[in-house]
Amino acid sequence: MTDSTVHPVGEGAPAIRDLRLGDLAKALRLGLRDFLRKPMMGLGFAAAYMVGGWLLYLLLFVTDQDWLAIPITVGFPLLGPFLAVGLYEVSRRLEAGQTEWARRDILGVIWRQRLRQLPSMAWVIIVYFLFWSFFAHMLFALFLGPSALTNVTSSYGYLLQREGILMLLVGTGFGAIFAFVLFALTVVSLPLLLDREVDFVTAMITSVSVVKQNFTVMVVWGVIIAGLTFLALLPGLLGLFVVLPVLGHGSWHLYRLATVTGPARNPHA
Template sequence: MSSTSDPTAAPRLGIAALSFADLGAVLRCGWHDFRRAPVYGLFFAGVYVLAGLVLAQLGAGLFTWTLTLSLGFPLIAPFLAVGLYEVSRRLECGEPLSFPGVLGVIWNERTRQIPWAGAVIVIYFLFWSFFAHMLFALIMGPSALTGPPDDLATYLNGKGLTMILAELGFGAAFAFLLFALTAISLPLLLDREVDFVTAMRLSVGAVRANPAVMLGWALLIAGLTFLALVPFFLGLLVVLPILGHASWHLYRRAIRPE
């Protein structure tokens, strides 16, 4: 349990108004935290990069799986960023940093609410994988379910381009819905004693109260993550820690005790 949590005093939590200036401010804070504790950022990002490389290898030569994983893989990034939230929390509170301490907090979360949020993310990812394959079969034909063509040229026609655009469109919608559920809820669950349903409700509320700013934040995350994925996922070693730390600071600005 985070030391900032106080189960005996449960203040009502309100949603603050955000501006685009806040996005620049939290990115600067994220960069500052990464510079203060680079080893932790590289460690947690390294786990994500290794997982990405393994999935890329599993999907090598399989275009349909590569497309599905490329769209779905970023959905699990928020859960992997919990360690970065804890590092930022400790830096903010002036608490000492140590791997045993940070990893211990993450381990202790297994008995709290974050695993439930993680289960939602996993189920969401599995549903996206199923939906993506059904969409593929609907456009490309039922035979695609048993033997999808892996020749890239197969997708450079009317049907193929329609399928790619449909996958991208639905993938973006799926990603934004999950973003709305988790952008604020995961750092909130780390910081305070609330149930995951309440945390997700507040997260969606923050997105509804600040639609333009939060959409901008989602697009910024998507754009930077996509650029970082290009060089064999290696760009994530820098981008993911900065975004993870910045997400903590965005939560601190978005959710305030009433």
């Protein structure tokens, strides 16, 4: 590796490496390896994520807001990066050669993060999710009118009308933009905050810089995450038992491949 493959970001931030498409396969392979080495950890975090999703859908059903299921299904994965912090910690320990620990040790690390910068990133993600929900509500009313909001729970025929189809197309376009912006802000920032003492603004700047420097590779990574997550949601969220742990562990390894956080090493070795 030569110095031309390393790009400084700023004071306190790790330098950025150039990535190749092959690094994505490597990150997924290492993510699967970590999941198989500590499967109960991955299954535990995936179960918590799934239960949260089911409770959210149950709340919509009880409050007669079934129509929100579509934007919530699109927006719910936005919370995934923060909920995968535990998986980052598992991969960090395995990378350091640690193989034996109790689940409370991992949860303890996550709990101690409340005194650092991760809670600030959590608020960024939560506010972003709430804003997306509000935007979806506004889009629905704009295209279909207020009356559709009260009748769509008994009939989804509104969505098959011209306005409904147009709303879905526009919503999908805006949803993709929303998702990519949050992806750019969090894909590196969350594992970075867990790994190093930096402020959350620096972490987000570093994350965006990684995406800009490796735009094609990171777009492909975003498509992989979106595609696998969508497929995992179809069977009642059950696919998340495998997809979430592999992507969570894989995201940690992609962060390690994309940044210089210690002595320089060849990320393509």
